[in-house]
Amino acid sequence: MDFINSSLIENDFRVYAYSHLDEFRRVSKKEIDIYTLKRNKLLKLVKNALKAPMYQEIYSADLKKEIIECNDPVYFENSIFPKLSIIDKKIILDYGIKGSTIPINEFYHYYESSGTTGNPVPAPKTKVDYIWNTTNIGEMWSGFLKKGDVAIILINNPFGPAPYQMEKIMEYIGIMSYRPYVDNLTGRHDRILRLMEETKTNVYIGPPSGLMELFEYANRNNLPKPRLDKFLLLGEQSGMSFLNRLEQLTGGWGSVGSYGSSETSTITATCKDKKLHVFENSQYLELLKENNIVKPKDGGSGELIVTTLDFLSKPLIRYNTGDLVDFDFSKCPCGCELPTLQTLGRSIDVINFGRKGINQEMIEEILWSDDFIDPIIFNYIVLLKDDDIFIFITTSESPSEEWSNRLNNRLKTLMRSENILVKVVGKLPPLNSLGGYIRWKLSRVLDLNEQKNWLKLPEPLKEMVYASFEQLNKELIKL
Numbered sequence: 001m002d003f004i005n006s007s008l009i010e011n012d013f014r015v016y017a018y019s020h021l022d023e024f025r026r027v028s029k030k031e032i033d034i035y036t037l038k039r040n041k042l043l044k045l046v047k048n049a050l051k052a053p054m055y056q057e058i059y060s061a062d063l064k065k066e067i068i069e070c071n072d073p074v075y076f077e078n079s080i081f082p083k084l085s086i087i088d089k090k091i092i093l094d095y096g097i098k099g100s101t102i103p104i105n106e107f108y109h110y111y112e113s114s115g116t117t118g119n120p121v122p123a124p125k126t127k128v129d130y131i132w133n134t135t136n137i138g139e140m141w142s143g144f145l146k147k148g149d150v151a152i153i154l155i156n157n158p159f160g161p162a163p164y165q166m167e168k169i170m171e172y173i174g175i176m177s178y179r180p181y182v183d184n185l186t187g188r189h190d191r192i193l194r195l196m197e198e199t200k201t202n203v204y205i206g207p208p209s210g211l212m213e214l215f216e217y218a219n220r221n222n223l224p225k226p227r228l229d230k231f232l233l234l235g236e237q238s239g240m241s242f243l244n245r246l247e248q249l250t251g252g253w254g255s256v257g258s259y260g261s262s263e264t265s266t267i268t269a270t271c272k273d274k275k276l277h278v279f280e281n282s283q284y285l286e287l288l289k290e291n292n293i294v295k296p297k298d299g300g301s302g303e304l305i306v307t308t309l310d311f312l313s314k315p316l317i318r319y320n321t322g323d324l325v326d327f328d329f330s331k332c333p334c335g336c337e338l339p340t341l342q343t344l345g346r347s348i349d350v351i352n353f354g355r356k357g358i359n360q361e362m363i364e365e366i367l368w369s370d371d372f373i374d375p376i377i378f379n380y381i382v383l384l385k386d387d388d389i390f391i392f393i394t395t396s397e398s399p400s401e402e403w404s405n406r407l408n409n410r411l412k413t414l415m416r417s418e419n420i421l422v423k424v425v426g427k428l429p430p431l432n433s434l435g436g437y438i439r440w441k442l443s444r445v446l447d448l449n450e451q452k453n454w455l456k457l458p459e460p461l462k463e464m465v466y467a468s469f470e471q472l473n474k475e476l477i478k479l
């Protein structure tokens with residue numbers, strides 16, 4: 001509220017901000033019919049999208065005529081919308097800024113998706129885009145973030161909108177925040193740890209790998225470890241065992257903060273009960289399931305197709321995110337009536353070890369279990385070579401022989417193989433800190449049998465992968 005009334009928002013935007021806030025609050029209490037709201041927004045959005053050269057080109061003349069002439073939202077949703085083609089990242093990449101309905105200089109900020117494994121996708125924002133997105137998340141996070149909290153926003157992505165967007169949300173809730181940057185050149189975290197100490201930072205917002213790196217760095221350099229009351233994880237798919245480990249390390253409460261992307265804006269945000277509520281007021285969602293497109297109510301889980309209802313300047317219509325999600329329409333204890341969604345990651349993130357049906361999640365469940373907390377395991381990387389599996393770990397102290405044998409045996413039982421060796425190292429190879437770029441899971445498994453797969457990565461990522469190969473090879477020679 002303070003945010004809406006502050007000088008940060010000009011008068012004409014304030015009217016929009018209040019109406020969006022009112023809409024969100026009514027929707028989350030089921031005071032207005034969400035289906036009517038969505039249907040009305042959908043027709044308006046698609047009509048407006050015809051101003052963008054991209055949609056002018058990809059929709060046929062007949063279809064465009066039908067869209068222009070239609071004034072019945074129910075008919076549109078049921079009979080015209082299903083005819084609109086599904087778009088993917090390649091299409092929005094090919095068309096780039098031509099997917100916008102306004103000229104580039106009418107945007108407020110220019111951003112791009114991270115795009116480390118290909119060209120980035122434009123993701124510019126208008127002032128209005130910040131207002132609806134900020135309000136949606138701000139209202140949800142107000143359930144557990146309070147005045148007096150101090151938040152660090154640690155997102156090393158200067159091209160993407162996330163750090164600035166997070167800052168706006170903190171302003172909305174009315175809490176102090178700062179967004180420093182980890183120096184990639186030196187990899188030093190001293191300054192960040194000092195700032196956290198001096199400002200009594202009690203909230204962390206950023207990727208889980210970044211938080212873990214802070215702990216590893218503090219431990220390695222005998223610096224005070226951060227203590228947090230709350231942390232919100234963004235950007236990397238991580239499992240429950242990782243979240244639990246971070247809760248142990250920080251002494252605080254943690255949740256996956258939100259889910260979305262630079263292109264789609266935010267689709268869901270967590271409530272105090274750690275459930276990701278879907279912003280149905282701003283997103284029209286469908287599921288791709290066995291080649292059929294279904295509504296979430298009838299589907300449950302599938303690949304998520306997004307239409308961004310409030311994103312008028314750069315409309316995204318039936319965009320296939322490639323993310324697997326699972327909807328839940330049961331009532332959440334927090335009281336918010338919006339359905340919740342669980343992200344199941346992307347199929348490319350799932351790495352199965354050999355023929356045994358063992359995935360990374362199962363390895364993490366052992367590494368980060370309560371059975372191995374003295375010393376604790378911070379982080380790991382798996383190296384596959386022929387039929388051998390090497391697991392390199394960092395720990396808070398050197399473990400005893402009994403501890404190491406116990407861990408080895410647990411992993412051997414899981415994998416039903418004798419060819420496993422766990423080794424404690426002082427520092428993990430550079431690849432390990434690239435979770436934000438090449439995804440958390442992929443940055444933790446290095447398959448020496450498929451080195452050619454890494455050739456696809458651009459520099460300097462490729463170089464860092466090779467440095468990792470070298471470091472690990474040296475470790476292997478010592479074994």
Ligand SMILES: [Zn+2]
Pocket residue numbers: 271272273274275277332333334335336
């Ligand atoms: Zn909830």
